[in-house]
Amino acid sequence: MDKAVLEEIEEMRRDLKYRLAETHRWDGQLRRQLQARAIQGSNSIEGYQASVEDIQSIMAGEEPLETSAPVAREIAGYQQALTFIQLLSRASVFRFDVGLLNSLNFMMIGHHRDKTPGVVRPGGIYVRNSATGEVVYEGPDAEQVPGLMDQLVEWLNGGDPDAPSYVRGAMAHFNLVSIHPWRDGNGRMSRALQTLVLGRDQILTPEFSSIEEWLGLGENTIDYYRALRETQQGAWRPHGEMLGWVRFCLKAHHMQAQRVRQRLAEAGEIWMLLEEQVDADGLNSRTVSALYEVFVNRRLRRSRYQADEGLSQGQAARDLRDLAAKGWLRPYGETKGRFYAPGPRMERIKADFAERVTPLRDPYR
Structure with missing residues (x-):
């Protein structure tokens, strides 16, 4: 065994x-x-x-x-x-x-x-x-x-x-x-x-x-x-x-x-789905990075997205405002404490994936 x-x-x-x-x-x-x-x-x-x-x-x-x-x-x-x-x-x-x-x-x-x-x-x-x-x-x-x-x-x-x-x-x-x-x-x-x-x-x-x-x-x-x-x-x-x-x-x-194997498979599926949604909304393709971060975690800070995509502070802030306006993100807090949580559209996608989780198998049973 x-x-x-x-x-x-x-x-x-x-x-x-x-x-x-x-x-x-x-x-x-x-x-x-x-x-x-x-x-x-x-x-x-x-x-x-x-x-x-x-x-x-x-x-x-x-x-x-x-x-x-x-x-x-x-x-x-x-x-x-x-x-x-x-x-x-x-x-x-x-x-x-x-x-x-x-x-x-x-x-x-x-x-x-x-x-x-x-x-x-x-x-x-x-x-x-x-x-x-x-x-x-x-x-x-x-x-x-x-x-x-x-x-x-x-x-x-x-x-x-x-x-x-x-x-x-x-x-x-x-x-x-x-x-x-x-x-x-x-x-x-x-x-x-x-x-x-x-x-x-x-x-x-x-x-x-x-x-x-x-x-x-x-x-x-x-x-x-x-x-x-x-x-x-x-x-x-x-x-x-x-x-x-x-x-x-x-x-x-x-x-x-x-x-980890499940997460790798899910990552590709999520990313491609978000790419389709971003393209349909006329948003810059780089914003998929921000949406993926919010999908896998509870929140995103502007500095994280800015560093991941090599953007200026102004570019990152504009992208996140656009995502919030489209219902993808929801902003909370001010200045250094400001972060973005899933908006209604992201919440629907997260809920859909949550229902599709495959249970893990105990190898000794």
């Missing part, structure tokens, strides 16, 4: 690779959306909630409309680390080392100087149930951590080379989160490491190979913690049974690949 699931994941990845080899107008926006959803998923697991729209604003160096400053710092730190991981995935010269892992941790939580970011913890560490306060996991003694990190890095560079990449990524995730080497950011670091392992094996780019979005979705987060706890059994166990954890990760990869 596991072999069949792996083969199906690989088949979907090959299909995505071929589709991505062709250049489409919507590729950049789709990649940005998927990266934002990965960042959203990994941070929401830790209790840092932000909308996809605000995360995209933070990614662009803009002030978010709704997200608080403390949460925005968490998002920005994680985005910085994930951007570095994308570069490392394509680097011609690369080796895993403890310094790299410490640096990624510092990128993520460097704004928490009181938590000694990028430095191995000096003492014991406990993971508690946030609802009850009960200790659900105790990490290895601090004296063991340097040696365990060295062993992990040695394995990352050459251990189990014949194992499927998805299995190696799952093992890297589990081992790092179980060592729990830092005072904070261990969960996000472990999920990011899984993405880097896959990226180094050239499994597309991190925004397409990451399972962070899937892990951050409602009940999936509960299942994620359950899979960790059942495998960890409360304390550091270097030789525990791993099959349940690996199967959980394979399922997550399979389900996320299904979601």
Whole structure:
């Protein structure tokens, strides 16, 4: 069964690779959306909630409309680390080392100087149930951590080379989160490491190979913690049974690949539909970019559209006014806080596509 699931994941990845080899107008926006959803998923697991729209604003160096400053710092730190991981995935010269892992941790939580970011913890560490306060996991003694990190890095560079990449990524995730080497950011670091392992094996780019979005979705987060706890059994166990954890990760990869494949197919259909509508309205074809952004997200800011299409501020503002006048967009707010939400015509198209969603298939059922 596991072999069949792996083969199906690989088949979907090959299909995505071929589709991505062709250049489409919507590729950049789709990649940005998927990266934002990965960042959203990994941070929401830790209790840092932000909308996809605000995360995209933070990614662009803009002030978010709704997200608080403390949460925005968490998002920005994680985005910085994930951007570095994308570069490392394509680097011609690369080796895993403890310094790299410490640096990624510092990128993520460097704004928490009181938590000694990028430095191995000096003492014991406990993971508690946030609802009850009960200790659900105790990490290895601090004296063991340097040696365990060295062993992990040695394995990352050459251990189990014949194992499927998805299995190696799952093992890297589990081992790092179980060592729990830092005072904070261990969960996000472990999920990011899984993405880097896959990226180094050239499994597309991190925004397409990451399972962070899937892990951050409602009940999936509960299942994620359950899979960790059942495998960890409360304390550091270097030789525990791993099959349940690996199967959980394979399922997550399979389900996320299904979601991405659906989004790719939907993106082309939506874009062509919007092109027809824009042409019929006598609008500039570049405005499809703005309409697509509003379709996949709840809102659009003028600066985003302006940057995507390389326009002047005046050109972008005029285009958005024209779209609002035609009933495609609805403006809200003033000056820096101004944004555009779906107008009545866009709402009808979104409602039509919402009814056509194909349910995902659990590969283990």
